[in-house]
Amino acid sequence: MAREELDEVLSYANSFLDALPDRPVGWRVTADELRAALGGPLPEGPSNERDVIVELAKAADAGIVGTTSPRYFGFVIGGVTPASLAADWLTSLWDQNAGLYVGGPSASVVEEIAGAWLIEMLGLPEHCSFGFTTGGQMANFTGLAAARHHVLAAAGWDVEARGLQGAPTVRVVAGAERHSTVDRALRFLGIGFQTQELVAVDAQGRIEPDALADVLAAKEAPTIVCAQAGNVNTGSFDPLRRVCEIAHDHNAWVHVDGAFGLWANASPELRHLTEGVELADSWATDLHKWLNVPYDSGIAFCAHPDSHRASMGTQAAYLIHSEGDVERDEMNWNPEFSRRARGFSVYAAMRALGRTGIVDIVERCCANARRFGEKLRAAEGVEVLNDVVLNQVLVRFLAEEGDHDRRTAAVVAGVQAEGTCWLSGSRWHDMGVMRISVSNWQTTVDDVDRSVDAILKVAARTP
Ligand SMILES: *Cc1c(COP(=O)(O)O)cnc(C)c1O
Numbered sequence: 157m158a159r160e161e162l163d164e165v166l167s168y169a170n171s172f173l174d175a176l177p178d179r180p181v182g183w184r185v186t187a188d189e190l191r192a193a194l195g196g197p198l199p200e201g202p203s204n205e206r207d208v209i210v211e212l213a214k215a216a217d218a219g220i221v222g223t224t225s226p227r228y229f230g231f232v233i234g235g236v237t238p239a240s241l242a243a244d245w246l247t248s249l250w251d252q253n254a255g256l257y258v259g260g261p262s263a264s265v266v267e268e269i270a271g272a273w274l275i276e277m278l279g280l281p282e283h284c285s286f287g288f289t290t291g292g293q294m295a296n297f298t299g300l301a302a303a304r305h306h307v308l309a310a311a312g313w314d315v316e317a318r319g320l321q322g323a324p325t326v327r328v329v330a331g332a333e334r335h336s337t338v339d340r341a342l343r344f345l346g347i348g349f350q351t352q353e354l355v356a357v358d359a360q361g362r363i364e365p366d367a368l369a370d371v372l373a374a375k376e377a378p379t380i381v382c383a384q385a386g387n388v389n390t391g392s393f394d395p396l397r398r399v400c401e402i403a404h405d406h407n408a409w410v411h412v413d414g415a416f417g418l419w420a421n422a423s424p425e426l427r428h429l430t431e432g433v434e435l436a437d438s439w440a441t442d443l444h445k446w447l448n449v450p451y452d453s454g455i456a457f458c459a460h461p462d463s464h465r466a467s468m469g470t471q472a473a474y475l476i477h478s479e480g481d482v483e484r485d486e487m488n489w490n491p492e493f494s495r496r497a498r499g500f501s502v503y504a505a506m507r508a509l510g511r512t513g514i515v516d517i518v519e520r521c522c523a524n525a526r527r528f529g530e531k532l533r534a535a536e537g538v539e540v541l542n543d544v545v546l547n548q549v550l551v552r553f554l555a556e557e558g559d560h561d562r563r564t565a566a567v568v569a570g571v572q573a574e575g576t577c578w579l580s581g582s583r584w585h586d587m588g589v590m591r592i593s594v595s596n597w598q599t600t601v602d603d604v605d606r607s608v609d610a611i612l613k614v615a616a617r618t619p
Contacts, residue, residue, distance in 0.1 A: 158205075160205075160206045161205055161206050161209045164206055164209050164210055164213075165209060165213075168210075168213045176222060176224065176225055177225070177226070179222055179225070180222070180575030181221070181222040181225045181227055181228050181575060181576070181577055181578040182221060182222070182572050182573070182575055182578045183218065183219045183220070183221055184218045184219075185218040185219050189218075190215075190216075190218075190219045193215040193216075193218075194212075194215045194216065221578065222578065223235070224236050224596070225578075225596070226596050226598035226599040226600065226603045227576060227577035227578070227599070227603050227606065227607050228577070228578050228596060229577055229578065229579040229592045229593050229594060229595075229607070230578050230579050230580040230591075230593065231580055231591075231593060232388065232415070232416050232445050232547075232548075232593045232595055233444075233445070233593070233595060233596075234442075234444055234445045234446055234447065234448040234449075234595045234596060234597070235448050235595075235596040235597055235598060236448060236449065236450045237448050237449070237505050237508060237509065237597055238508070239504040239505055239507070239508035239509075240447075240448065240449040240450060240501040240502070240504050240505035240508075241450060241501075242504065243500045243501045243503070243504035243505075244449070244450045244500070244501045246500055247496065247497050247498075247500045247501065250263075250497070250500075252497045253494050253495070254267070254486050254495050254496065254497035254498070254499070255485070255486055255487040255492065255493050255494050255495050256475060256476065256477070256485045256486070256487065257483035257484060257485050257486075258476050259494075260497060261483070263486075263497035263499060263500065264483060264484045264485070264486060265484075266497075266499040266500055266503045267288055267484065267486060267497075267498075267499035268484050269503060270288075270499045270502045270503040270506060271286040271288070271455070271499075273503075273506050274286070274455060274457075274502075274506075275457065277422050277506070277511060277514065278418055278419070278421050278422055278439075278441070278457075279421045279422065279427075279430075279433070279434055280433075280434055280439060280457050280459075281434055281459050283459070283461070284457045284458060284459055284461070285457070285458045285460075285461035285464045285465065285489060286455055286456065286457045286458070286489065287455065287456050287464070287468060287486070287489030287490035288453070288454070288455050288486070288489075288490060288498045288499055288502070289454045289455060289456055289490050289491070289492075290452040290453070290454060290492075290498075291442055291444060291451075291452050291453065291454040292335075292337055292413070292415035292440055292441065292442045292445075292454050293337040293340065293341070293454075294454060294456075294490070294491060295415075295440030295441065295442070295454040295455055295456040296335075296337050296338055296341045296411070296413055296440045296456075297340075297341040297344055297345070297491060298438075298440070298456035298458075298464075298467075298468065298489075298490060298491060299411045299438030299439065299440050299456045299457075299458065300338075300341045300342065300345055300380065300382075300411055300438075301345060301467040301468065301491070302437075302438055302456075302458045302460065302463045302464040302466075302467045302468075303380045303409040303411050303437065303438060303463075304326060304345055304347070304380070304467065305463045305466050305467040306409055306437070306460055306463035307326060307378035307379060307380060307408075307409055308323060308324065308326065308378055309463070309466070310378065310407070311324045311378045316466060316467065319346065320346045320347070324377065324378055325377055325378075326347055326377070326378050326379070326380065327353060327375075327377045327378065327379040327380070327408075328342060328347055328351065328352045328353070328379075328380045328381075328382065329352070329353045329354075329355060329368065329371055329372065329379060329380070329381045329382070329403075329408070330352050330353075330354060330355065330381070330382035331354070331355050331357050331361070331362070331363040331382070331383065331384055331394060332354045332355065332356060332357045332361075333357050333361035333384070333387055333389075334382055334384055334413065335384065335388055335413055335415065337413070338382050338413060339352070352382075353371055355367045355368045355371055359585075360387070360390045360392035360542060360543055360545075361384075361387040361389065361390050361392050362387075362392050362393065362394050362395060363383065363384075363394040363395065363399055365395055365398040365399065365402060368381070368399060368402050368403070369402050372402060372403065372405075372406040372408065373406070376406075379403075379406060379407070379408035379409070380408060380409045380410075380411060381399065381403040381408045381409065381410045381411070382411050382413065383396060383399045383400075383410055383411070383412050383413070383436065384412070384413050384414075384417070385412050385413070385414035385417035385418050385420065385421075385429075385430055385433060386414060386415060386416045386417020386418070386420070386546060386548075387417075387548075388415075388548075389542070389548065389550055389582060389584045389589075389591065390542040390543070390545075390548060390550065390584075391417070391525075391542070391544070391545055391546030391547060391548035392542070392543070392545060392546075393417055393420070393429045393430060393545075395432075396412065396430060396431065396432045396433045396435070396436070397431050397432020397435065398432070399432075400432055400435035400436055401432075401435070404435070409437045409438070410435070410436040410437050410438075411436065411437065411438045411439070411440070412433060412436045412438070412439045412440070413440050414430075414433070414439055414440060414441045415440065415441055415442045415445060415454075416441070416442060416445045416446050416546075416547070416595065417429070417430070417546060418430065418433065418439060418441040419441070419446040419447075419514075419518050420518070420546065421433055421434075422511070422514060422515055422518060423515045423518050423519055424515075425519055425522075426518065426519070426522065426546070429545060429546070436459070437458070437459050437460060438456065438457065438458045438459065438460075438464075439456070439457045439458075440454065440455075440456050440457075441454065441455055441457075442454045443455060443498075443501075443502050443505075445595055446517065446518055446521070446595060447502065447505055447506075447514065448505065448517065448595075448596065448597040449501040449502055449505050450501055452498075453498050453501065453502060456489075456490070464489060465488055465489070468487075468488055468489055468490060468491060469488040470487055470488065470493070517597045518547075520599070521547045521594040521595055521596070521599065522546055522547050522594070524547075524594045524599050524600075524601065524603075524604045525544050525546065525547045525548065525549050525592070525593075525594040526544050527601065527604045527605075528544075528549045528592050528594065528604055528607075528608065529544040529549050531604075531605075531608045532549070532551050532608060532611070532612075535612055535615075537553060537554045537615070538551060538552075538553055538554070538612075538615065539551065539552050539553075539554060541584065541585075541587070541589060547593055547594045547595060548591070548592070548593055549591075549592040549593075549594075550582075550584055550589045550590070550591055550592075551564075551589060551590040551591075551592065552564045552587060552588065552589050552590065553567045553590070553615055553618070555619070556619065560587070560588070561587065561588035562588075563618060563619070564581070564587075564588045564589060564590055565581055565588050566618045567590065567611070567614055567615050567618050568580070568581040568590050570614035570615075570617075570618050571590075571610060571611055571614050574610055574613075574614055576606055576607060576609075576610035577603075577606075577607035577610060577611075579591060579592050579593075590611075
């Protein structure tokens, strides 16, 4: 069973990986061309399974973005390391339902081990609980759900049982440049995003501690403070020790969105950026970004395991829960029920890289981001807009007639079409910008230099 299909995939995978370094990084088709290649009426009956796989790979290929290429710098997207990719294949092969221990004991124990390794690696308190999620969005949701439980329980309100109708008002205080997934998590939690009280940030997007203290001093209520490790544009960090100290003076819970920035805490060279992060109450981070495991993979950590469990835990008569919690039922720690055994890839990545291998990826990405910044800053008519403290670089291209947004957008589009590398545009502080994120484990100095050359060549022909 399935032998021929898997053989086809293996041979396609080998040719895809061999071609990857030289393949154009962007896609080479329109949506209509893809619809024509892949579409058609609902298949009335069965087809040869091997043919389906061969034809899918062939028809989809031109619309596959080289996100795993060492010269992909779009959004904040990691690649895949060899062990994590292979473990991801095993995950589908085994097809465990990693909701309950009894659905797959190895999946449960591997998550237990990988979660503990991550706590140590990221320098978080040893007693933290954790839940593997699909990504940063659901990790933020999980952390904020635990927070909602905790601050309302302290006010005598059981939010899981009674919801928010009639509950004491929960104050959510966040930096003005929080990630949009924080707003979305608050929508899902029934708190709403407009009820947030936003705190002023500095030019790099960091919370101003005095402004935070003023907002918190204004009134007493169950309060959650959302802080950030790694601004999605600038890569900057809120002053986490100060934020935690001020928030805790007001009995507020601190949730840290550290989708990629939390990984700075694993590096002796970068740890000054996350100083005090271990004082927070919950943390969210991605594994498909800097750990370079396949999509989708994130994790939420919580310094108050009881509140975490109270917000996520579930019981149903037909489920076989493990006796006395000696075994870990994953569904008690994340918002899913039946779910993919995400831990296998994470475990394999961490075993293969080890602590030094992971720190090396993070530090190398940051060194390469600084190289991007230095080389682009030195070029005529190019501005680097942010302090390159991590792996993010914001660039704009100055136009002689003064319409910098127009020229910057044209250079971004030109670079995407040229194919040496791929990066995205963004708006930041009312400016159109080119946004470079160095998050791939394979990116070398040579990849940076080739990409800078391609960017400057496109810029030279884009007045
Ligand atoms: C990427 C990112 C998220 C969302 O993570 P997903 O894995 O895309 O759900 C949240 N916060 C920050 C700061 C991010 O960079």
